[in-house]
Amino acid sequence: MDVPESKDPLEAATRAATSLEGLSAETAARVPQLLEAMCSVGSGLGQHSTLDRICETAAELAGARYAAIGVLDEEGEGLSDFVTYGTDEEVARRIGRRPDGRSGLLGALIRAPDPIRLTDLTTDPRAAGFPPGHPPMRTFLGVPIRVRDRTIGNFYLAEKAGGGEFNDSDLRLLRVLATEAGVAIGNARLYEAARQRERWIDGSVAITTALLSGGDADDALSVVAEQARRLSDSAMGAVMLRARSGGLEAVAVSADHPVMRVGSLVPAEAPAAAALLAGESVFVDDAATDPRLVTRLASEFGPVMLLPLRTDGRVLGALVMPRARGARPFSQRERTLARQFASQAALALMMAEAQRDRERLAVLEDRDRIARDLHDLVIQRLFATGMTLERAQRGEVAPEVHHGIDKAVAELDVTIQEIRTAIFALQQGPAEAPPGMCTRVLREINMAAVPLGFRPAHRFVGPVDSIGELAGKNLIAALREALSNAFRHAHATRIEVVVDSTVRLPDGRHAVRLSVADDGVGIPEGGRRSGLRNLKRRAESLGGSSRCEQGIGEDGRGTTVVWEVPL
Template identity: 75%
Template sequence: MPTASMPGPLPPPQGESTELAARVPQLLEAMRSVGSGLELHPTLDRICETAAALTDARYAAIGVVDEYGRGLADFVHHGVDEGTARRIGRLPDGHQGLLGALIRDPEPVRLPDLTEDPRSCGFPAHHPPMRGFLGVPIRVQGEIFGNLYLTEKRGGGPFSDYDLGMVQVLATEAGIAIGKARLYEAARQRERWIDGSVAVTTALLSGGADDALQVVAEQARRLSGSAAAIVLLPADEGGLEIVAVASDRPSNELGTVVPPESEIVAELLAGQAVFVDDASTDPRTATSLIHGYGPAMLLPLQSHGRVLGSLVTPRARGERPFTETERTLAVQFASQAALALMMAEAQRDRERLAVYEDRDRIARDLHDLVIRRLFATGTMLHGAQRRSLVPEVHEGVGKAVDELDVTIQEIRAAIFALRQSPTEAPSGLRTRVLREINMAAVPLGFKPSHRFVGPVDTVVGDHTGKNLIAALRETLSNAFRHAGATRIDVVVDATVTLPDGSPGVRLSAADDGVGIPENGRRSGLRNLKRRAESLGGDSRHGPGIGENGGGTTVVWEAPH
């Protein structure tokens, strides 16, 4: 029995066909425009603008789904002016409403009036009215990247089937463009982290440790887009001590020790990275380290199984969490910084060994050559004294022999000090200051003069003393590397009264070098000031002791 054949698809009405033909060049131009850039955010802006023009929509937006598929990591919009956007306030997070439904079920949605859809949860205050709605998912290499939203077709009509079809084609092209932009962005991001690692390595191997650790903090903060970056090293009494902070806010945290009882400290010292979504609510961050911040990365500075310290990079509350890529790059950066720290430590050990060998050689020369010749000279003078018949000559030679005896005793004391290991020396502040001065004498080529005022060893606390020694080391290092000085005078005064009336200690080091260049680096001086301010003190610099005030005088002071 014959059957009726099914009719084929009906052609669009003449008016719609003409409209479609007219819009094909517009679609091709839109596809070309979307794929013309490399950077991700400008590409998203261009997609929104192009889609709005293609469909004659007043507003367009792209909601970028976070890597966990739970909400929006970014929201790029077109058509809402900056003033209105500021009044609206916080951007949608995609956890609820129609946007949340599209994240959970990424299929095209076309609504004549989105306010009547049961999934809609309304608009915040100051939001412009929107009714017609068109939502299309954007896929990148088969994975959902986000959704393209279009609202409020000009003229007030609903979006048509042709609008939907063209936006779907545009979304496909957008997925290709976004994939290309993401690859470019990832390559640029890796390049920035690599450049940061190179800067850290260079700083660690070419300068003082404190300056280099500050570079680690500054680079980590810049690369991770964090509100702050903190470097911690193991403290003598256990736990981790804050040794460098990079932040826009004034910090008095330098020298603060996070106790070993902290759960996070135990994990970091065990070599485990810790990632926190919200430090203000995470119970493990109930310390002053990052409490009050938002997302945070706490990374061990670890190399070859050895944990040298920790790097912490928190973002402000409400900021987006760190992505997996950012976490991976940050862990690699921390490992590279730890390796650079180990290399710098080995370099300092080699330099220290060279100093010890030089001290030992000087001690041998003093003993084998200088003392013997002085002793021989003294014996000759004794003989001349016995043969002299003139009382004045006899008395003068006797005084010269006595002076030689004193000189020999002083040289023997110097030989003993040169051969004494720094670890064998007493731990008083006076002795530690002298040790730093003696250590600096070898690279400087001369020994800085020194003077102590007041009971330095008894009134200055251990914490202040440790920071004073670090400040002295930084000052002498700067004088050696930059000043070209031939004279340095060091004074430690434990009898000063600070501006707030509290008793304190003052370290001053004056040289006759070239002074501080107008456009020279100030990182060492900034380190000294931060260290003093963390104790409630201050640091400053002024003219030196060269001719006409040449050179530099650095003053560092803090409470006892």
């Protein structure tokens, strides 16, 4: 029986219900329930809650003890959702994992979408048996759920009440409900697809803004990792860039319990890394069994998407998005949206890199101009002044004047040498003369002194300059964040910065600890929250921690931010 489509759910339900002929008196008396369930399709309920209601009504109208609706995945090969009626939570727990529709009677309905009515399903050769804890079932009625010419799910009834069999009236009723379930699923899928595309587009805008804002590059990459994790509904999001060794290095990780750390390396010869570096996407349904994933982390995850960050024929790195073990595989739509997201991220990365190159070039050009001015103008004037003083010395002057002129000329010579040293330093690239950690900390403190109106005190404990590059880079970013928070929110009059590289963690590892204490107003509601989260996230990505303690102000006022990571 074909039910005419209608935009009005009440009209469609009325036509479908009145077309049911040969209903028993008991079933006909419950037609209002059928109308109510069918009208709920247009009531604004979500797909799952609507199917729950239709499932329950079908079981009651047909006198079935159990009912279920299986929704096919986008590929039409298995079930992406399975709504049941008649089994409580305890029974569901004993059964364990819900069916995937790839075998048994459920698989038969997917492969050949025609109604199936059985008096004893246990004798049917297509039945695959029941898992342990499953309630016994004999009578069975299955009907495909179709939208136009496409099957998108199946309706199942089992165990007719009173030991009877499902009849033609039950079949017609289930077909009507299957039609309305198809409307609910189809509309929900269209809505969810539109919402999903909108979320991925918003995520692409967020990462483009973060990468091109000119802020901290590590924070921008963290935004990419966070968006990738959130949008793909994954357990972790990670950004990996090309390493000097030729493989891939994790530069940003977002996870509640990260099993991958910033700085983790994947060698270029690993099969997945080789594919990514060649610009190929890698999709894995089970990381623990896929031979392309050879790292020890693979056993922690189930489905994984690994996408190259590729633009203009150049591979910058990769996005890694793994789901937890047992989670559903990534659908075709999710894979397509993720590819587009990765392409946008790669383009934004390249544009940000070009922008940083332009800024770096502008700085170098300005340094060259300053060096030329110092050489051509300042040094020449100092040299001319020295020559003038030496000429004046040749006349008859008092011994003390002669001594003063000698001293002045010597000072000019020293000044000229210092300027020439400065010119040489200006002409060197930043990477040729990297400053030590103490110098970098002092630079941040001096920069913060301008907006603060005073210079924070500082103290170094241990060989601070021996701190590694990764920990050092993150420490400087944490210091910058803490000083910025103190300026914007604390209203402090005194700040003390301590960098201690002699810390020993409880597990015996060496660590570096950064403490930034102020005498301000503490942490007001809503103040410094995002900054503190950034500090904590940055520390945890390196296996460290970040916390707040009592500050240095009177009466216990103020805040001390303690940030530490292992070396």
